[in-house]
Amino acid sequence: MRLSQVIELLGNSVLQVVNPGNVDPEFDHIESDSRGLKERNLFICIKGTNFDSHLIARELQRKGAVALVAEMPIEDEEVVVPIVYVKSSRLVEALLTMEEYCHPYRKLTTIGVTGTNGKTTITTLIYHVLSSFERKASLIGTVRNVVGENIYTNPKNTTPGPVELAKLLQLSTKLKSEYFIMEVSSHSLSMNRVEGMRFDVGIISNVTRDHLDFHPTFDDYYRSKMKLFSLLKTNGIAVVNGDKINIADIHISRNRITTYGFGDESDYRIENLDISRTGMDFTIQTPYGSSHRIYSRLIGEHNAYNIAAAVAALNSLNYDLDHIAKAISSFGGVPGRFEFVEEATKYGFDVVVDFAHTPDALEKLLKTARRLTPGRLILVFGAGGSADKGKRPLMSEVSSKYSDVVILTSDDPKLDDPAEILQDLESGVDKFKPYLVIPDRREAISVALTLANRQDMVLIAGRGHEDFQILGEKRIPFNDKQVVKDILESKFRRHIKK
Ligand SMILES: CC(=O)N[C@H]1[C@@H](OP(=O)(O)OP(=O)(O)OC[C@H]2O[C@@H](n3ccc(=O)[nH]c3=O)[C@H](O)[C@@H]2O)O[C@H](CO)[C@@H](O)[C@@H]1O[C@H](C)C(=O)N[C@@H](C)C(=O)N[C@H](CCC(=O)O)C(=O)O
């Protein structure tokens, strides 16, 4: 490809070209990481949180960059290669990377799911249903990336950066996937990671308080999520939780929007929800007037929404609803989402591990638990470090309101001081209700199990499926479910009152 072609392709995104020279340089790869830069590469300079490659322009030229794309001034007279100034380097990275990989998403039916909570559940459910129709699908998200037989666990980001994304799309087409189902985080939308691709279906589950460390305001967070709908293919459809999202905020024609929820106006309406410890069932009324009974092992009103999202999306892709319902009934759930630790039942109480780490998710978790529990709710939770501090007291308020005993502990403090996180949490807790502060998570879980009587439920929230905790610079193995099992197996036996 030649630089002039890039400039033409980027159109209005180009602000200025300096050092144009007489030759139109040709390059064979677009690179944005100096560590991978080779001769005959076009280099995109990005200012990140840890590294700013605008500052090493001279070195980039020496290493063989035939031209640079930049968004900040490069004032180094020794840099003589052409510099294309653009408004957003990350946007250009996304666009050019997809161009280099020849837009593999065009050969796939692409489904993007955004929202504060529910993304992993919805994407995994859709993946499960499509698999049970023997359709080949790729799944990209927080827990794992699956492409064909390849499973990549613990991905660095929920939504990959442009290069990784393009590679996953390319591999999907190579392995003959038909569907590409992915979680699309607000960070990725805000940072233009997915700007190069287009979706056949965009789903939004809800937007509630989270990530206000990264997003300056809630409005910015909300608007980032809405960007998903500007990335729909020409006839792409939006599947929207009509109870939570104002469809007027989605700027596509109404006939391309399908809603779901409990509300009377919903295209896919949930009715007669019945929840038990082993699962739930409800009816879905479709926009075509038909009505279908859904049984699922997932539990909770929030999961009824998640299922309805999957149903609406799949039905809009012309899958038969009775078949969808059958496939949903065999879905075992997502690890770490309202997951019972079955080993506890023999002691007469329940233990549930859940990934709730926002005020809204905690509320949904506790309300569901309350419906199932005659005894007390004993909640163990903390808050992650390096993330939205403002949500901490709000999480505690909700916790105090809906549980009987709250045990505040460490979640994933990272570089933050665990004591400070606990102070933030404690500031929101109801001081007139029983609560404990036990920084060590294993000890907190152990105490919760010791406090539990028959018919109580111990809820361990925040880490879900995760199998590590980051304390300072150290990453230690830690999985809530395993820890519960270990405690029940050993130490706990001595504490239990028979
Ligand atoms: C704040 C944030 O989102 N950071 C993301 C960002 O990193 P960054 O821009 O800060 O990276 P950087 O290290 O400063 O590098 C900047 C640029 O210089 C280049 N570089 C770097 C080093 C070098 O020697 N030479 C060089 O050229 C890099 O290739 C990059 O292009 O771009 C990286 C590549 O896309 C991401 O992996 C990284 O996510 C970090 C790991 C992260 O934790 N992000 C979280 C906040 C996040 O995005 N989370 C959401 C989900 C949240 C949720 O839903 O709960 C997600 O989608 O994952």
Ligand SMILES: Nc1ncnc2c1ncn2[C@@H]1O[C@H](COP(=O)(O)OP(=O)(O)OP(=O)(O)O)[C@@H](O)[C@H]1O
């Ligand atoms: N539709 C929903 N509404 C509110 N809370 C939900 C909903 N679905 C799931 N949750 C809560 O959020 C937690 C995480 O669910 P899930 O992993 O599906 O969401 P996510 O959007 O992928 O989360 P994250 O972005 O943090 O990875 C669940 O354990 C549950 O507590």
